[in-house]
Amino acid sequence: MICNVFTQSIKRKYLVLAFVLVCGLTIMVSYYKPISHRYMFLPDTQVANLNFYDQNVISGFVFGKGTPMAVSCPLLLSGNKQEMLVAQSFKRTTRIPSFYYSYLAKNCSLFKSRRNYITSSLTLEEEQFPIAYSMVVYKDVEQVERLLRSIYRPQNIYCVHLDNKSEPEFRETLTEITNCFQNVFVSKESLDVRWGTMSVLEADLICMHELWKYKSWKYFINLTGQEFPLKTNAEIVGILKNLNGKNNIRKSVLNRWATRWEKAGKAPAGIIPVKGDLQIAVNREFVDYVLHNKTAKKFLKWCSKTKVPDETFFVSLHYNKHLKIGGSYTDDQGNSTDPPYITRFKTWEGTAKPCHGKYVRRVCVYGVGDLPLLINRKELFVNKLHLDFEPLALDCLEETLYNVTRNEYFQTLEGNGPPKHT
Template identity: 45%
Template sequence: MRIKLLCLIVLVFFCLPPYDGNSFESVHGYRDERILTKLSEEFDKYIEIGNYSSNTKDVKMETYKPSSNSSQLHLNVDITKQINQSVKKEFGFEKNAVFRYIVYKKNYRSIKNNDGVNCLKIVNDDLNEIGKSKELMRSLDFSRQQLTTTFYLNITRNCSKFRHERGYINHPLSENEYDFPLAFSILTYTDIELTERLLRLIYRPHNFYCVHIDSNMSQNDQRTLRNIANCLSNVFIANESIDVKWGGFSLLEAELSCMKTLWPYKNWKYYLNLAGQEFPLKTNRQIVAILKVLDGANVVERSRTVYENRYKMAKSPPPHNITLAKGSMHVAVNRYFVDFCLHDQRSLDFLDWLKQTKIPDETFFSSLNYNPHLGIKGSFIGDAETNKLTHFFLRFVIWKYPGINRCRGKYIRGICIIGVEDLHKAYHGKELFVNKFNLDFEHIALDCLEEVLYEKTWVEYMKDLPVNTSYYRTLDYAKLQLKV
């Protein structure tokens, strides 16, 4: 029986073709459903392992109860011992194929598009497949039914069912990821489904998440988001609900609310902020590997242009000799930076000063990171005018400029809504996240990005693939940072 089981494992993991974009089974070579079923049956005979709890500190293992067939007893006991011995810390990270298959079986749920398109071909810019998808979306009888608040309110009545059926990965998948937890904020004001799908794809049980609910959202939408958070022990609703208005202080206020909500959880290494219409371009394994090689550096954009008209209404110069810098409000920053934002008196004075200005969210984080005399660990100590900061790798965004049209989707308020023809450039770039999607426009773009990233997550896990971080480790963010 031992030889039989090992032969099945070898056949499944090494002998069959790789992922071709059609199904998860083909990612790992599970082309023959009979083989997958047989392997599943063999494991079911030998072991019973409990579901991972939604609590990040609770992993339950059930005791194996041998059958009356004494010929299987030794194999049953051997595998049970193997599994128990492989559990490190709260989760197991054994690298053998047996253990990996068990984790996969307990966590994998198909997140495949329902439109019959080959997503791998689309992200690789296959013109025939892109044309097929666009023709499908143009057809008069084609419509995509979005998930409603009623759906979410019903399914979250049973949290185990919600986590299981929606495909939340309830295992860190690697020791590197487990040892490097991240904190995410999501600011949302619309589209519950898009927000939930973003959360699902970036979710891991050892990370920490804050969702800021705009106070203008309907009571039904707010209740839905709270129910979703209640089903995930490491997802929190921001302590304050702000009426966010673009260009005013409220956007920064909402972000700081999530920082305050997540600050008490001491384990996370980096804080990343997202909007509800954004989506990752890299897996959690990739994001962790990239941030680790930055060695604590804060990733904060700085523009070469400072818009003086945004500050001219202020009645005094910026406090504490702060030189103003303009950049994106989207950041990846260490705990020292967040601590400074929330608690240092110089930061609080600067926030008060910014209330007099326009678009302060594009001034606050950049100014803190590019004034090294403030002493924030990981801040930039080089010359922002000459060092390599022009490629801001946190976001893929296509902006509208006069006479230039790089968007194959459509522009709304100067930002490209990503379509299927934009996916190739976004997916194969260096950026970690993409802005932005709209489920009412070329939804196959989002469906395919989600499918390919989810499948890639499992390919990385099952094959324990390394992440190429050579580009990121050479950036001046990492080389020219303040070490305290």
């Protein structure tokens, strides 16, 4: 008899447990849209970590809700040495996985809300000055998505080139994210981008072609997945407007690059090759020339025979004044009123600029020790940051960006207008 009572007790416990599980699953299914089985049975600890990161850490960046981190970003930005030591030893154990982005992106309103996208133009000046962006990316969904979020405004246009060699999960997840926005799209063509080859240049050209059909944008800026803005959208707009239609492209002052072009023969149309940066901020007329002018097409073909053509094509078109491209360099006598290069901040190994992070392929990957420098730079974007190296550097830049955006917005609401740019 004791055995029967014991058996019945166990059965009742299992029945209650089964009832609770059925009810729980029923609530989940009724609340969420149908989702893949891989999202249905996340471990409780993983869900808790994701919810904390998504709702607390990230929301903390938006409009100054606080800094729910192990360090103080204001102290890091001020160069506090003790806080630097804490930040440099910090190791992030939880990253936002691809499947969580995919899960959120199944409900675009939920995705934009939970990821705190700014879905307003915020100011009339920003609304009337749309910017076109190309984003050439190949890895790290979280870092790429946070870059997109940091520059996103509904009036801008974004072309994302997904590297052909990227992992399928990376490609699928970013495609799902871009599908949540009418003004963000993945390029139709995808290349295997390799440094030093035409593919680096061609990836941007692919996006230029696809962005050209959008008639509203004023300037084009090209980005990669390891970059991040140092200025808010309102600041970028103000700075670009102050260019007065001029393009912003940098050339190298060193005269040691002729060996890159020696096997290509003489450049067409009297063009004198120049070495410079791939990163540009250019007006529509420059993009029109690149895409449709016969001389530009001939020069592109010539560049395909050179070494590292992406560091020759744009900059040479810009600095050959006889081409008469609107907004390009006009005076080689040293009297030019062209503005200084503000498109990108980058530190090369062997230069006088400090790097408190680490060098990868001779380019500085900035760390928390570089924050006091970065926060005071005049450039629009920084290259580069790695989320798996001293991640609080990116976190604090992101927090600062959103807090400055908040201040700009409230300043506009109070009738003081957006900040002035010099």
